[in-house]
Amino acid sequence: MELLIVGFGILILLFLIMKVKLNTFVSLVIVSILVAVGLGMPLTQIITTVENGIGSQLGHLALVFGFGAILGKLVSDSGGAYRISTTLINKFGRKKIQIAVLTASFIIGIALFFEVGLVLLIPIVFTIASELGISILYLGIPMAAALSVTHGFLPPHPAPTAISGIYEANIGMVLLYGFVIAVPTSIIAGPLYTKIAKKIVPDAFNRTGNISALGEQKAFSIEETPSFGISTLTSLFPVILMALATCYELVRGGKITEKSSMIDQVIAFIGTPGMAMLLSLIFAIYTMGIRRKQTMPEIMKSAEDAIKQIAMMLLIIGGGGAFKQVLIDGGVGDYVAQLFVNSTLSPLILGWVIAAVLRICLGSATVAALTAAGLAAPLMATTGTNPALMVIATGAGSLIASHVNDAGFWMFKEYFNLSIKETFATWTVLESIISVVGLIGALVLNLIV
Template sequence: MELVIVGIGIIVLLLLIIQFKLNTFVSLVIVAIGVGIALGIPMNKIIGVVEAGIGSQLGHLALVFGFGAVLGKLVADSGGAYRISVTLINKFGRKKIQIAVLIASFIIGIALFFEVGLVLLIPIIFTIASELGISILYLGIPMAAALSVTHGFLPPHPAPTAIALIYKANIGMVLLYGMIIAIPTALIAGPLYTKFAKKIVPDAFARTGNIAALGEQKKFELKETPGFGISTLTALFPVILMAIATVYELLKESLTFSSNIKVDEAIAFIGTPGMAMLLSLLFAIYSMGIARKIPMKELMNSMSKAIQQIAMMLLIIGGGGAFKQVLVEGGVGEYVAKMFTDLSLSPIILAWLFAAVLRICLGSATVAALTAAGLVVPLMAATGTNPALMVIATGAGSLIASHVNDAGFWMFKEYFNLSIKETFATWTALETVISIVGLGGALALNLIV
């Protein structure tokens, strides 16, 4: 009965968002309240559960998400992202242009959220394609693959960071395993899949694109942008800090060396996501601004715009947390755990499957990941599955089969001037490839670690 209630709730959520065009955050709160009542949570406690869900989710995530948005905005507005892209593309040359685009998009994708990275990189892709006389889609697929992989697998992006908290996974280990899986996944879904896409929809590769859909673009002169080294270091700084803490812990455990408590505390301190993002932001203010003599007022304007742009996304994530909390309080997670305890189905596969079904129904990768994590977390605890790999599997499932209920589908269609069929054969297919390969990578690592 519990799963029937959840299923009805998801259908109602789908209707509210797609049919009635109601705001996603409001829809999530309404459905969370309705599902909570149906699950038997006392009516006088429902709002308290919803508030607890929103608070617990945003309490951990607001720092990372907020600082991450500002960091990405500073890198973008300074021309750092432009410098990274152009330098790598010039370095690799025409023959390896797809690899250059993939690497540039991957680096930028770590610092910028998916939609921002897409809007930033497409004009660069269009310019390079025009100069080299090649298809924009030939470069667009690797770009989208890299941005999507970082969005789904790697902290400090919203979904992997949020579900890492739900699963109580070490963020550093999520980052380490995520990198191991993300790199081959991006190669398969990017340059490799492009070869198949050209055979399936050859006409799509003749499109000229629609750069007007991006609106007015900021123009950069390469000589006026920050250097490649400092731009790359700034974009990757949070990853480096979290990686240092993770590697230190792994070395400490494997080599069993005697360590200093103060050193342990200091390294753990800088490696926590919130602190890593704060230090990275301060570094970006200096490297992308002060060091280049950009007025502090201009830097603060960029920061304000970044926060404004993510305000609704923060609320949506909070709404996802409310829905998750209702499922937990209503006993749905325990019911699912009991239901699958006697089956041999891996929690990794189950997490991927739940996230995949929710993604197809709801469109939002973040909401799908949060809801799926709330359902399977008791099962993960019961089986002792590696929580970092559960994060990767859930993130992979939440990317599958992006279609007409996902904003990314329409963005890709409009920017590359594709038909619906061509968008399914390119964008939807590459998202599905990422999802399946990501699951395979999580299962393979689960056999080793």
């Protein structure tokens, strides 16, 4: 009965978002309340549950997401992302141009959110393709693969960061395992799949693209941009801090507590996601702003623009947190755990399947991942599955089969001037490859660790 109520709630959510065109955040809150009523929760408790869900989700995420958005904006506005991409492309040369684009997109994708990275990199890809006389899609597929992998697998991106909190996973471990899985996944879904895509839809590789869909772009001269080294270091700084703290804890052996030495506590403190992002942001303000003779008002203008861009996404994530909390407080999570208590099905597969179904239905990878995590978390706890791998498996499921209800589908179609069929054969398939390979990677690592 509980699952029927949840299923009915998801159908209402689909109707509100796709047919009524109601804002996603408002739709999530309405559905959360309706599902709570359907589950028989006390009416006086429902709004408290919704508020707690939004508060706990954003309380964990606001620092990381907010600071991350500002950092990415500073790297973008200063020309740091432009420097990274052009330097790597020039370094690798024509023969390895796909690997150059993949590497640049991966580095930039860690610092920038998916849509921002796509808009920033496409003009560069178009220019390089024109100079070398090659297909824009030949470079576009590796670029999209790298951006999508970082979006789905690696903090500080919204979904992996948010579900790390739900699963109580160490974000440093999510990063370490995420990198191990993300690199081969990017190569398979990018350069390797490009060879197959050329045979499936050869005409798509003759398109000239539609750069006008991007609007007016800021032009950079290489001389005015920060150096490659400082741009890369700034982009990767939060990842480096969190990874170093995690590696230190692993080498040290045992969890760091308030009784540990001061050095241990300082390293753990610096490596916490919120602190790592704050230190990285301060570093970026200097390297991407002050060091380049920018005034503080100019730097803060970029910061304000970044926050405006993510405001609605923060609310949507909060709405997803409300729905998740209703599922937990309403007993749905425990019910799912009981259903699978004697099952041999891995929680990694369950989390992936739930996220995949929701992704196909809803379109939003972030909402799909959050809802799936709320359902799978109790089962993970009872089976002792590695929380970091649960994050990656659920994130992978939330990427599958992007189609007409996902903004990314239409962005890719318009920018590369593709038909619907060609977009399905390129974008939808590469997203599905990332999803399946990500799950396989999590399952393999689960056998090792």
